Amino acid sequence: MKIMNASSDKLKESKEEFIAQWGALGTQWGINRTMAQIHALLMISPQSMCTDEVMEELEISRGNAHTNLKELVAWGLVRMVVIKGDRRDFYEAEKDxxxxxxxxxxxxxxxxxxxxxxxxxxxxxxxxxxxxxxxxxxxxxxxxxxxxxxxxxxxxxxxxxxxxxxxxxxxxxxxx
Amino acid sequence: MKIMNASSDKLKESKEEFIAQWGALGTQWGINRTMAQIHALLMISPQSMCTDEVMEELEISRGNAHTNLKELVAWGLVRMVVIKGDRRDFYEAEKDxxxxxxxxxxxxxxxxxxxxxxxxxxxxxxxxxxxxxxxxxxxxxxxxxxxxxxxxxxxxxxxxxxxxxxxxxxxxxxxx
DNA sequence: CATGATTTTCATAATATACTGAAAATTCAG
DNA sequence: CTGAATTTTCAGTATATTATGAAAATCATG
Missing domain, CATH: 1.10.287 (Helix Hairpins)
Incomplete structure (x- = not known):
């Protein structure tokens, strides 16, 4: 566990609330909670993430993460990116x-x-x-x-x- | 059963398709199928309808008809109207x-x-x-x-x- | 106020949607 | 090729949403 100061605690909290609530909002918007949460997570992530990172961050299963990442890619809200020397697929969100x-x-x-x-x-x-x-x-x-x-x-x-x-x-x- | 000619058959068919599909579309729009169907039904109904007429037309239960009529009234898409000499509540849709x-x-x-x-x-x-x-x-x-x-x-x-x-x-x- | 008509509520049932986890398929480096 | 890493699929499970139907509440009328 990384040592944190008050400032990065606050940031973490704010990020977590953003992700959780953006997911709840997604429901209203006709997209499922997980898809919206992944979108939120990637939208505020400085780096692209792989499936396992998404799974861990949101505490969801591999199948769920996979399906919704692919769905986001199909929409065009998320892109797959390759990181050289790494066999895993990484994902980054459109931020504009x-x-x-x-x-x-x-x-x-x-x-x-x-x-x-x-x-x-x-x-x-x-x-x-x-x-x-x-x-x-x-x-x-x-x-x-x-x-x-x-x-x-x-x-x-x-x-x-x-x-x-x-x-x-x-x-x-x-x-x- | 009323006797019909080809023309009113066609009209009936078209109305039924409209209601059925408008209901299916409602799902996409984040409102439930029955609510959308009732809305469609009332929108194309020349007269206001009572709960029993809605139930019969859409083959739904009283509770379902009631709940969704009230929800439509809450939205403002449907108005309750009274017909003098009739104790029942009648409903008509906003058509504009x-x-x-x-x-x-x-x-x-x-x-x-x-x-x-x-x-x-x-x-x-x-x-x-x-x-x-x-x-x-x-x-x-x-x-x-x-x-x-x-x-x-x-x-x-x-x-x-x-x-x-x-x-x-x-x-x-x-x-x- | 008693009665029958009508509306409203709500526990239960049915359906639709989303998630899990493990097996199968694919990919790729050696 | 082989096998380890990774992705993909999907049957089964869990959750969330919607519908039913009957009982309770309300209402209007004599």
Missing amino acids: VWQIFRIIARERKRREIEPALALLTKCAEETKNLKGDDAKAFHQQVSELQEFVGLASHLSDRVAAMKHSFALQIATKLLG | VWQIFRIIARERKRREIEPALALLTKCAEETKNLKGDDAKAFHQQVSELQEFVGLASHLSDRVAAMKHSFALQIATKLLG
Whole structure:
């Protein structure tokens, strides 16, 4: 056990709280606790980490660590890196907030917006020629939703394609 | 059983698919399937419905229908209405897409953004005076996240406060 | 206030999701 | 090749979430 002073105790505490709570928050965000915790851990880690280090730090099993590290890599929030002379895989997190935002936005669009849009488009399409007040009302409601979700989808693409500085300009103007 | 023609068959089919799939989508959005299905059902229902009608339509238990109707009312996505001469409670959904968006945005902000911001602010605060490269790096990363999430929080408020037509103007300009 | 209708609650059951740990597969150095 | 290190898979287990249904509470009406 390394000897520590009060300052590094505080840092350790703060880091641990950050990891623990970021994990809890992940649940709200629709990603599982472990995945969010690993993401937090790597995001604040000065160096890349191997699977065993992640396991030890978070007290989780190898399978769990492995699965969630791979999932994070699939999202693009974490990269695998090689350290020469070491056969193990190491992992490091994307730390740029704008980049993190874009990745999450992209994934959420894929999982939440696109399937909704597909459904709405299908329902609008297959009822557009039906007669009767009920059919008209259904088609109308579904079409309005479709239009809105379609707009959101395009906006999401546009914003994600922006440079951070430009997005910031717009945001600042909106808040000004 | 009411006699139907081909047209109302098609409508029924489309409505049923809409309800079923909107429920499945709800899962992705972090709300449970039944709640999303009830929301879908009421959103496309020409009339308000009572608990028993919802139960029958979705083939769910009374407790389930009750709990989720109340939850939808708590969100503000559904209103209770009284029908004179009828002791039962009836429910109708908010149908305006912009209003629906605002309600969902507000709730997501409350559940996803605000707790994250509180955590980030706390971590930034309690590490801002610590010495050492590690502490500096942690504080820096957390502060960047805090700034970004804080901005998102404010933006969310601003957009939700806009009139639909004004938000549409901005959106159109961004897409143009 | 008694009664029947309706709403609400909640213990239990069912389902869905996440985790473990060990075995199997892969990789790589010698 | 061989075998040790490492990654990957996955059946079984644990946990968390959601649904049921019946009992309790509430309410409205005569």
